[in-house]
Structures are given as C-alpha cells and as structure tokens.
Amino acid sequence: MEEGIKKEQHHCTEAPKILRFAHSWCLLLSLFAISAGARAFDYADALRKSLLYFESQRSGRLPYNQRVTWRDHSGLTDGLEQGVDLVGGYYDAGDHVKFGLPMAFTVTMLSWGVIEFRKQIAVAGELEHAMEAIKWGTDYFIKAHTSPNVLWAEVGDGDTDHYCWQRPEDMTTSRQAYKIDENNPGSDLAGETAAAMAAASIVFKRTNPHYSHLLLHHAHQLFVFGDKYRGKYDVSVGVVKNYYASVSGFKDELLWAALWLYKATDNAEYLKYVVDKADTFGGIGWAITEFSWDVKYAGLQVIASKLLMEEKHKEHSHILEQYRSKAEYYICACLGLNENNGSNVERTPGGLLYIRQWNNMQYVSTAAFLLSVYSDYLQNSNQNLKCHGKMVGHEEILNFAKSQIDYILGSNPMSMSYLVGYGSNYPTRVHHRGASIVSYREHKGFIGCTQGYDHWFSRQEPNSNVLVGALVGGPDSQDDFVDQRHNYMQTEACTYNTAPLVGVLAKLLHLEDLSFDQNHSSPLVASY
Template sequence: MEEEKKKKLYNSTIGAPIIPRCAQLWCFLLSIFTISACAQAFDYADALKKSLLYFESQRSGRLPYNQRVTWRDHSGLTDGLEQGVDLVGGYYDAGDHVKFGLPMAFTVTMLSWGIIEYRQQLAVAGELEHATEAIKWGTDYFIKAHTSPNVLWAEVGDGDTDHYCWQRPEDMTTSRQAYKIDENNPGSDLAGETAAAMAAASIVFKKTNPHYSHLLLHHAQQLFEFGDKYRGKYDGSVGVVKSYYASVSGYMDELLWAAVWLYKATDKDEYLKYLIDKAHCFGGIGWAITEFSWDVKYAGLQVIASKLLMEEKHTKHAHILEQYKSKAEYYICSCLNKNNGTNVEHTPGGLLYVRQWNNMQYVSTAAFLLTIYSDILQNSNQKLKCHGGIVGHQEILSFAKSQIDYILGSNPMNMSYLVGYGSNYPTMVHHRGASIVSYRENKGFIGCTQGYDYWYSSPEPNPNVLVGALVGGPDCQDKFVDQRDNYMQTEACTYNTAPLVGVLAKLLQIEDQSLDLNHDSPLLASY
C-alpha cells in the first residue's frame, strides 16, 4: 500500500515457463493476423470478471443485497459520526482499513476512463454493470464526503493506529477519526483528483443515469473551483497522511488533470483554456515523466491532450497540444525502451520496473496508457517516432499485452499476480480481512492484536481468496516470495487493479476478433 512504509527485500528461486509446441505454432499463425506472437493463451474474460470482483472485497459500509464476495460483511458503519457527518461507504485502499481519499479518487478515475474508452467491449463481456457499480460505490462516497462547496473529507481512520492492529474490518476497534480539507486547510491535489473522478464518472452515467451524472458534474465543478482558488498540498493540511500517501508531485498535475476531465465532461471552453494557459507554468508541457500513478498524473494528462489534438476543433491550440503530445510520446517511448536517455527499467523477464514497493501499480497504469495510445495512432493512421525507431500501433499494443500476460502468468515464476486467476497465484496476500476466518463463518470477536497472534503469523494460506487483487509483484530480478509479512510484494491496492479493467476488455475484443479470423480462414482453421 504505502510507498515507503518499511524496507525489506526478499529472495526466491526462479522457474522457467513451459510453452507447448502447438501453442507456439498457433501464436505464430495468430501473429500474422493480429498483434505479435503470444507465449501462452490467457483467458482475458475470466481475468476481467475477477478484476471487477476485487472491488467488492474492498467495500466499506453497509454491503448491498447483490454483494458477490460473501466472506465480507458490513463495516465502518459509524464513520464520520464523531464529526457529525455521514462518511459511511467508499473503499479500503489495500490490506488495511483506512479510507484514503487520494488513491480512492484515482481508482475511480481509472475505472471511469476504462469504461469511457471500452464501454462496448465491457458490455459484450457482460461486465459493464459490475464496472459501473464499482464506480458508483466510490462516487456515492465522494458525494457524502463533499459536504459543502469548500469542504471535502479527505480520510477516515489513520494509518498509525490502524497498523497496530490485525483485525477484520467487521471487528474494527481502531480510530475512525475523520480529516478534512477546507478554505483554511487546502488540498488542491485531493480536490483536483476527486473532481477528475466525478467528472469522468459523470461521462460514464450520462446516458444511463442523467440525473446522477448531473449531480456528479455539479460536485466536480465545485471541487475544481475550490482546489484552484485555495491552493496547497493536502498532506500539509492532513498531516497523518504523510507517511502513507504524501503528494510528492504537488497539486499542479491534479488541477490540470481535473480541467481536462471537466472539459471532456462539459465541452466548456473555460476548462480547455485552463489546460492551455497553464500548460507551461503547471508543468503539463515541461515535465517528461516515466510513471503514471495515484500521485503523478502528467503522463495520463498528456495522453488525453494528444487525443484532443486529433480533433479538428482544437487546431487553434495545436501548438500547445503538440507539446503535450511530445511529452506523451516520451512516456510511451520510455516504456518501450526506445528513448535516447531515460527509459523505464525492465526486469530480465520483461516486466516494467519503476520501484521495489508495489511495482505492479506502475505496470497496470502503463499498460493502460500504452493501449490508449495505440488506439490513438490506429485511429489517426499515424506512427510514433522514438529515438530508437518508428513504432506502429500494433507494436505498442503488443507490448501492453506482454505486460498483462506477465501479470497473468507468462513470467519466470510461472505465477499469476492477479489473485484467483490461474492455478498458481499468491495465497498469503497481505490483507487483514482475507487472512482471517470470515465474519460470516465465525462472528466471534477478534481483538486488535489477536489477529497477529493467530492469523498474521500463520504459515497456512489465507482462508479467503482475495479474487482479482493485483499484488505488488516481483522484484527487479523477477523474484517473488509469497509471504504475508512481505508486504512490498504481497499487498494489493485498488489502484493496481483499476487500470486492468479497460485493458482486459480491449484484449478480449482482439481475442474474439482473432477467433473470428480463425473461423473464416482456411489456413488457421486447419490447425
């Protein structure tokens, strides 16, 4: 969960993937018609279904009648009570029970973006309803947390007391103190990201639930105005968050990020003007970035700006949008290892590697942006010019696919890092609720440190499978140790899984098209 909570390194042995000969032949043939050859065949439909199931495991509040994750029950039902506000609901971000506003909002933004880009693919897969439910669980909470135009509740609970205990969320005895930002205690980054999440979600619900969409947009506009008028970093106002989700990148990226999403949601020139006028002074066209995360939004912003450049109505702003695009290209080329200078490191097994703590978050966001950028190039019939050569949309999508396939098991450990997918996945995920007997099976109270005594140190697999969780993943040498106390590698976060939803929907579409080709082609049909 947290970027620098503790520092431990773990080692393990490396296995070798086995690729059947017939699979090699099939993948070679498939590559003639679609993206580059695959090493193994993966069930993207199953991975997509499971990734959306994960968000139900992370729900806080009163669970709905259609809750599919049955080992969870109601929790956090008095959140906000001490402060006289209803803060019941939302998501636990990872393996503990603090509700952190910034990563929660980024999770919702990424889920929304995935639906905006791949709505039809999600509908065909039968997962659109589950995806919109995952978004609404977050946005319902944001509506509650935004109690007045210039007040946003930023956090419920605090990491220090929470980490002292190992309990199920249903048994929580830790502090549920709530913290807010307001005019005197600004948090432009948090307000900006929450505005982005609500604006993006308003696009998702625009046709299916117009009243709700309008309500989200109203909150998004107020939050953006609040964040822009009263500027400051939220971790300066909410000190308890500094050890967990400090805003290292500052707030300028979130304000630009909110502006671009509000522009997409409203088509109002004032938001486009903000994006253009502040492009330089807020770092939008100055920062060349090699990560996209809950903290650093520049690469995502630059990719969306690149897409705006393709529309004829934006030609008068082409000079600035071209500069945004240039920085987006830098990010894409760095992932492909084709920059002259800074590239994202790759493990020997081919995984993007940004840093040792919860590296998979950077892999899933990169796979998402690469997929989006591949679509941009394909739709505009363009190619990407990196220092290391000219790249087509297929090569970019193929690389994004390689990252997803690594996650699903095409790696030196033969391990699926998406929990519950495949036959070999982490069974000792660093997660309180999953590691303790289900409340629905045993309603007996488990005390604060009792969980450490009986469950945290247990050598047995977790009694509950945290299906769809994307864990932190392997180290820079592709090594992974499946141990509950190895939190750098075995803890999962909502913002790890959120970007996977859109990419898996896209890959599933390609897989279906390939099957159609197989059916229609005498060459492929003969194998």
C-alpha cells in the same frame, strides 16, 4: 497501504476495401501470433475477477447483490463523531483507512477504462459490474463533499490502524475523520476527486443523466475550490504524510481535473485552463516515466494528445503538440526506445517494467493502460509514433502492453499469476487483514488486535479467504517473489493496481474474439 516474446514487425498498410480482411488479419497476427512455447490467457476470466476485487474492498453497508460473501458490513459509524455521514467508499489496500487521494484515482481509472472500452466491457458482460464499482466510489465522494469548500479527506489513520490485525467488521481502531477546507487546502485531493466525478459523469450520462449531472455539479465545485485555495493536502492533513504524501504537488491534479471537466462538458473554459497553465503547471514541462495516484502528468498528456489527433482546437495546436511530445516521451520510455538509456523505464530480466521495489505492479498496470489507449489513438488517426527516428506502429505499442498483462497473468520466470485467484498458481498469503482471518460470516466472535496478529498474521497457512482479482505488489527487479504475509512490499494489493486492468483486459479479450471470428469466416465475408 503499508508502505514476450519479441515479434517480427508486420508492415500492414491501408488496403483497398476488397483487401481489408488481409489488413485486419495481418494486425491480428502481429498481436496474437503465439509461438509454440507461449501461453494463451483467459482474459474474460481475468476481467471478471478484476471487477470482483472491488467488492472485497467495500466499506459500509454491503448491498443485497454482494458477490464476495466472506465480507460483511463495516465502518457503519464513520463520520459520526464529526456529525457527517461518511459511511461507504473503499479501503485502499490490506488495511482499513479510507484514503481520499488513492480512492479518487481508482475511480478515475475505472471510469476512464469504461469510457475507452465500454463496448468491449459490455460484450464481455461486465459493464454493470464496472459501473457498480465506480458508483460505490462516487456515492461516497458525494457524501464526503459536504459543502462547496469542504471535502472529507480521510477516515481513520494509518498509525493506529497498523497496530491492529483485525477484520474490517471488528474494527476497534480510530475512525477519526479529516477534512480539507479554505483554511486547510488540498488542491491535489480536490482536483483528483473532481477528475473522478467528471470522468464518472461521462460513464453515467446515457444511463443515469440525473446522477451524471449531480457528479458534474460536485466536480465543478471541487475544481473551483481546489484552484482558489491552493495547497498540498498532506500539509493540511498531516496524518497522511507517511502513507500517501503528495510528492508531485497539486498542479498536475488541477490540470487533470480541468481536462476531465472539459471532456465531460465541452466547456472551452476548462480547455483554456489546461492550455494557459500548460507551462507554469508543468503539463508541457514534465517528462515523466510513471503514472500513478500521485503523478498525473503522463495521463494528462495522453488525453491532451487525443485532442490534437482529432484535429480539434487548431488554435491550441502549438500547446497540444507540446503535450503530445511529453506523452510520446512516456510511451517511448516504456518501450525502451528513448535515445538516452537512462531515460527509459527499467525492466526485469523477464521483461516486466520496473519503477521501484514497493508495489511496482501499480506502475505496470497504469503503463499497460496508457499504452493501450495511445495505441488506439494512433490507429484511429492513422498515425505512427516516432521514438528518436524509429517509427513505431500502434500494433507494436499494443503488443508491448499485452506482454505486460501476460506477465501479470503468468508469463513470467516464476510462472506465477500476480492477479489473485486467476490461474492455478497465485499468491495465497496476500497481506490483507480481512482475507487472512476467518470470515465474519462464518465466525462472528470478536477478534481483537493482538489476537489477529498472534493467530492469523503469523500463521504459515494460506489466507482463509481468496482476495480474488487483487493485483499484488509483484516481483522484485530480478523477477523473484516471496509469498509471505509480512512481505507487504510484494504481497499487498491496492485498488489502484487493479483499476487500470479492467479496460485493457476487455480490449485484449475483444481482439482475441475478433481473431477467433475472423479465423472462422471466409475472407470475402469478413471484408465487408
């Protein structure tokens, strides 16, 4: 990392069985009634491309079925100096440091997407690719967790890495590895990695039970380690401070890890942790308007809300209600319905959620994901959201999530797709070393640090390779975007930008297919 259209609300109520078609159709109309000037999007293509992106970001020895052919093996000696095998994992963005915290959050979000929308991803034919993307990360975490209280946090360092503009296959920069342990704690990193492995264990439970069990074993050990030896990882690993500093601290990650472990195991002790520490760890105290690799509270609060909606654990309902209250604060803030305008998320004139100028799209994709998940929770429990007296149905929430995805795909003032490789107009000068330089497969001659800057970074031509599926940082607060390699605030992409898109794209594709099927069926057939 260097550093739509407002639709009339349809009042679709529960109908008798014979009228279920009308109810379903009403919902679909409210979601997909498109005015004459609006554009339709190919969510299937966007979904396929979003998963392709993770293959571009792979570090290590690439597999035989690698689809992104301009990449080759890299980082094959990672960990060698420290006597540990740290080959594999993901580069987080356009450079070649392997940062543990954003990598773990990427895997957590990919896993959560599969957990929520597995059927939709499978119907789209992308489940195998989604699971491969997750496993590429978890295989690395297993290697990096070399003993119960040791987790390797980073390989390489941002400062030396940024002196060079090279392909990953040519790396000459430091591959120094950094770890957390009892004497150098990192509860935030241990917690997020535990969450990623616990969430992934749910994904693999049916298809690979042995692997699922192994992931759970590591997740439990990491959670215990992070909870027992408390501290921020950026204090122990100082080189990360300028790149992925843990501003929110570690308490959100410990709650997050415990809740994911509860979801994976149904062990009441984990839920008790989430309930008992809800207040002291900020779970029911922090009202947050962003969800990111650093700040987990909104995601935690959304998951806790689901427990309440399912009417489980009535003995904890008082605390779970408070979690839900904070989740709804986040949802209402995204929808712009909080009473105090200052507590709503800002929007660009074109309607995009806007948190900050540096890589804003990461907050848009996570918001679209949480909104989609919460919409499902409300629909499944037959409830509405209340934003300061205004009742909001699940359709309206999903509608807004869809508007954010459509903005990303091209429904914006620039008519630009911010998902690279999707559509006919997308960023061609993405701030990404490997994509900008001629492919190693085509030109195996060594390209050095300054040579990369002189011949490739500074050129005005489009990148040599298309970084398909990358979600770039995106436009500024006025919807303006400058497609230049040096403009890394807008043109750099990160794995955690794209990861939340996978589930949402699958859901929107499913609804579109459902709409098409119902449009070509008779009401009587469709209602049964």
